Amino acid sequence: MFASAIHEPALALAELLLENLQNPRMQRVFYSDNGSTGVEVAVKMALTATSVRYGYEDAQEVGVLGLKGSYHGDTIGAMDCSEPSTYNERVHWYRGRGHWFDFPEVKMKEGVWVVEPPVGGEGEFGPAIKFESLDEVFDMEARDGSPAAEKYRKHILETLERLVRVEGKTFGALVMEPIMLGAGGMLLVDPLFQRTLINTIRDSHSLFSDSPAPTAPDAWTGLPVLFDEVFTGLTRLGPFSPSTLLGTQPDISVHAKLLTGGLVPLAATVASESIYDVFLGDEKRDALLHGHSYTAHAVGCAVAEASVKELLKIEGGKEWEAFKAPWGKTKVESAPGEKVGVWSMWSPTFLDSVSRRVEVESVVALGSVLAIKLRDENPGYTSTAALGLQSALSRAEDGFGIHSRVLGNVFYVMASQTTTVDVVRRIEERVIQSL
Ligand SMILES: Cc1ncc(COP(=O)(O)O)c(C=O)c1O
Structure with a gap:
């Protein structure tokens, strides 16, 4: 129904999302109807973009990079983006394709916020570190130059070099739930680890190609970064987009759940122009051939527009001011590029x-x-x-x-x-x- 067509609710929602995600890379929106499908579409986008740029057409298998314990949905492609787990153990067609990094977790223990390496991981990630506040954990500028960041970068680079140069593996995207892994156990990932992983992959263009890295401002380098914001996005963790907490932006992001406030199904996969351009061609097979009968369902889009407007109102509203007060936040600081403090409805x-x-x-x-x-x-x-x-x-x-x-x-x-x-x-x- 939506192929070669447009309707007002779809356009209005796309504009609203692009404006409020505050990600200068993003310019395109693709609609589907649930989080899993939104991830499938995103993975198709990313793997095609990488295959075209790096000439992967003949590669036996193209995998993803991700984090241990991730969950991206229950359709087969979305499942394959996660490591083997309870969720896919009994699924005949499941074939996890990728490498999943272990990571340090943020938690409060006996009244103190700590960043703790995984069990037995002190060598790769360094010792547990105590913080005065959760804000300090999320102070990316201060932590970027820390010994922990250096340790993370070294571990990530060594792992990537082993996987690509020694084991000859081929990767097509970094796929992550930003900040918090939901179904994997509500794990709060050290934001510094996610940020360092993204930056290291973006800086590692030469690992994937001998040609010079593209320089256009919205072009992806290294691998496309795909954020699955199905659970963490749209104010679930406070800010409209969790990427503002990481201070770094994805090339593709997926939105569902709160998008329609649970009333009707809809998902949006948002992408940069550099990803979109890959699907322009003379032949039908060049296009992003992912269509559903209910793509951009007009009622779904209208509900989502109303829901997003409501979420934006709540984000800056009186009730949330009262939640922020005990966390020492008196106002929302959400202008583009400004630091967004962390807080919770739980005191x-x-x-x-x-x-x-x-x-x-x-x-x-x-x-x-x-x-x-x-x-x-x-x-x-x-x-x-x-x-x-x-x-x-x-x-x-x-x-x-x-x-x-x-x-x-x-x-x-x-x-x-x-x-x-x-x-x-x-x-x-x-x-x-x-x-
Ligand atoms: C992070 C994440 N990605 C994808 C999905 C799948 O979304 P849906 O249930 O709408 O297919 C979920 C669902 O829980 C999720 O938490």
């Missing part, structure tokens, strides 16, 4: 007391997301450590029951973007009582 005092409970290993919170990792001798997906807390909270008291989710020993709740301060504080009380 610092609540996080502090949860993190000091003996049954709690660590806690993380950003924007509307709260995740509590409970101690368990056998942590991981099969753990039942978080089920008691979940069931205690689900029992209604004075008509107030709390719906939460569990990922192994990780308990998590997400407030809605419209949840009020009173309700969040009431949930905090119940969590403290129920632990």
Whole structure:
């Protein structure tokens, strides 16, 4: 229906998204109908762009670079962008294609924000580092020149050189959930690691090609960077786009979930002109042949436009000012290029007391997301450590029951973007009582 056509809601939504993502690279929007499909489209875009530029047409297999524990959806191509896990174990056609980096995590332990290397990873990532505040963890300018950044860069470069030069592997994109890995366990990735990974890949053009790197401002270098913002995007973690927290922008990004506020299905894959240009050609096969009957469904686009406008209002509204106050934020600093502070609807005092409970290993919170990792001798997906807390909270008291989710020993709740301060504080009380 949408091929060679346009309608007003699709155009209005595209303009609204491009304006508010504040990513100067982005100029094109492709619509589909769910996050998984949005990722499929994005991967097709990225792999085609890389194959054309680097002459990969005859390569046996083109993989992606990503992070361990990532999740990108349940269609086959989106699944193949993740390492083997519970989600794909029983899927016959699953064939994970890529390399997934381990990474240091940010967490609060006994009242202190720490960046911790993965178990046994001190050699590659350095020791655990304590921070005065979450803002300090996200101060990319200050941390860019730190020994941790140097350690990360060295590890990433050595790994890339081994994979490409020694093992002869071929890669077509960096695919990541920015800042927080959702289904993988609500893992808060050290933003410095993600930023260094992106910058190192962008600076490693010579690893992939002997020809000079392109110089146009919106052209990708090294590999196209694809952000799966399906979970983390559109104010879930506070800012409209999580890339503002990393201080670096993707070449392709995928948006769904909050895009329509859960009312109707729609996804948007946003790309730079340099990605779009690859699909211009004389033959039909040159085009991005990904079409669905409901591509850019007009009602979906109209709902998304209304939802995005509502989210933008909430982002700068009074209720969120009240959430930001205990984090020391008095106003939103969201002009392009300006530093955006980090904060959560969950208060610092609540996080502090949860993190000091003996049954709690660590806690993380950003924007509307709260995740509590409970101690368990056998942590991981099969753990039942978080089920008691979940069931205690689900029992209604004075008509107030709390719906939460569990990922192994990780308990998590997400407030809605419209949840009020009173309700969040009431949930905090119940969590403290129920632990
Ligand atoms: C990061 C991420 N990517 C992709 C998806 C898939 O989106 P959908 O469920 O709309 O297909 C999800 C869903 O949870 C997700 O969290």
